[in-house]
Amino acid sequence: MTLGTTARSWPILLLTLAACDDDETRLPENCLETATVSVAANDWQYSSRPISLPPESTQLRDADRLGILWYPIVRHVTCGDLFPTETVVERNRYLDALGIILLPTTPQGAPWAGLTQPLANTGADLSGYEFMEIWINDFNRLHGPGITGNGEELRIDLGRFSEDAVWDPRTPPAPANGRLDDEDQDFDGQRTLAEDSGLDGLRDHDEVLAGVVPDASMYPASTSEDPAGDDYSLPADLTDYSGELPQRIVRFRKVSGFEGNQRLDSEALDGNPVLDLENDYVEYVVPLAGSAQTVVDVRLDYALSDPENGWRLLRIPLDQVAGVAGNPDLASVQAIRIWFKGINAATEFHVAAVTFGP
Numbered sequence: 298m299t300l301g302t303t304a305r306s307w308p309i310l311l312l313t314l315a316a317c318d319d320d321e322t323r324l325p326e327n328c329l330e331t332a333t334v335s336v337a338a339n340d341w342q343y344s345s346r347p348i349s350l351p352p353e354s355t356q357l358r359d360a361d362r363l364g365i366l367w368y369p370i371v372r373h374v375t376c377g378d379l380f381p382t383e384t385v386v387e388r389n390r391y392l393d394a395l396g397i398i399l400l401p402t403t404p405q406g407a408p409w410a411g412l413t414q415p416l417a418n419t420g421a422d423l424s425g426y427e428f429m430e431i432w433i434n435d436f437n438r439l440h441g442p443g444i445t446g447n448g449e450e451l452r453i454d455l456g457r458f459s460e461d462a463v464w465d466p467r468t469p470p471a472p473a474n475g476r477l478d479d480e481d482q483d484f485d486g487q488r489t490l491a492e493d494s495g496l497d498g499l500r501d502h503d504e505v506l507a508g509v510v511p512d513a514s515m516y517p518a519s520t521s522e523d524p525a526g527d528d529y530s531l532p533a534d535l536t537d538y539s540g541e542l543p544q545r546i547v548r549f550r551k552v553s554g555f556e557g558n559q560r561l562d563s564e565a566l567d568g569n570p571v572l573d574l575e576n577d578y579v580e581y582v583v584p585l586a587g588s589a590q591t592v593v594d595v596r597l598d599y600a601l602s603d604p605e606n607g608w609r610l611l612r613i614p615l616d617q618v619a620g621v622a623g624n625p626d627l628a629s630v631q632a633i634r635i636w637f638k639g640i641n642a643a644t645e646f647h648v649a650a651v652t653f654g655p
């Protein structure tokens with residue numbers, strides 16, 4: 298099956314993975330029919346704040362959302378990074394991936410950051426799948442020999458989420474505002490220059506006039522020209538991932554900007570212009586320092602010395618739910634949210650695939 302009702306990029310990803318993948322870690326034989334999630338940066342957006350589910354009692358705060366950048370990884374991750382024993386031809390094949398950088402904040406409660414992707418307006422049917430798999434690279438900073446971690450977690454939610462997102466790029470962000478923020482001001486589906494303003498509805502000069510205050514974080518998203526920090530621009534070379542993390546933060550800071558990206562952005566997850574606030578979802582928790590859900594740990598399994606290869610294949614049984622909000626239904630999954638908890642440092646991840654099987 299194919300998720301979603303809009304044009305997305307997963308068939309290409311699936312073909313790529315299927316082509317390079319012929320050992321015991323392979324996706325199922327029928328992986329061309331396996332539902333998956335896009336790793337194209339354009340298909341992700343800021344999420345609303347997850348609600349804390351029993352037995353957790355302390356709710357997260359909008360203001361404790363970390364800064365978060367996301368951007369496409371092109372011509373960088375190879376099949377050989379994930380499958381080192383493949384043939385040379387296959388090892389050299391590039392895979393698309395999603396880059397995510399979390400930026401620290403000064404939290405009063407538990408810091409968090411999340412991205413969401415609508416899967417299908419009417420809900421995708423995932424009820425026939427046993428597990429979800431994710432290829433993720435933490436560059437061996439959060440897992441490996443001798444690393445016990447400080448409670449850093451990857452969390453994945455499937456279902457229906459409040460559309461009232463914490464989308465302010467600044468740190469700390471303005472809280473969700475109780476409105477459906479949508480660049481398409483007249484809801485005619487046509488983008489005008491004025492409408493490509495970011496979810497704040499303000500172009501740069503209006504941000505200045507409105508007295509929007511630039512953030513004062515260590516890695517400020519905003520400047521005096523773009524005080525809201527929501528301008529879009531590409532680095533000179535989108536395939537340059539060299540240098541240290543602070544350099545990549547500067548390079549990719551504006552790639553996930555919504556103002557001037559020539560797209561009509563919206564908080565809406567279902568395509569209609571009404572703010573939906575319902576939360577009906579299941580939550581899965583992956584302690585990042587743990588190995589219980591790790592199927593492949595490339596560096597350890599293949600005895601590699603490359604410290605930058607922190608690729609892991611995580612497999613999460615869909616029946617091992619850590620929390621339930623409202624009345625979720627895996628037969629009708631509108632969106633996926635991936636989010637991080639327990640991290641409050643500049644931290645980088647690459648995600649190469651999110652799939653469901655068998």
Ligand SMILES: [Ca+2]
Pocket residue numbers: 460461462473474475476477478564
């Ligand atoms: Ca809103």
Ligand SMILES: [Ca+2]
Pocket residue numbers: 494495496497498499500501504525527556
């Ligand atoms: Ca703006």
Ligand SMILES: [Ca+2]
Pocket residue numbers: 495499500501504523524525526527528556
């Ligand atoms: Ca701006």
Ligand SMILES: [Ca+2]
Pocket residue numbers: 480492493494495555556557558559560561562
């Ligand atoms: Ca836009």
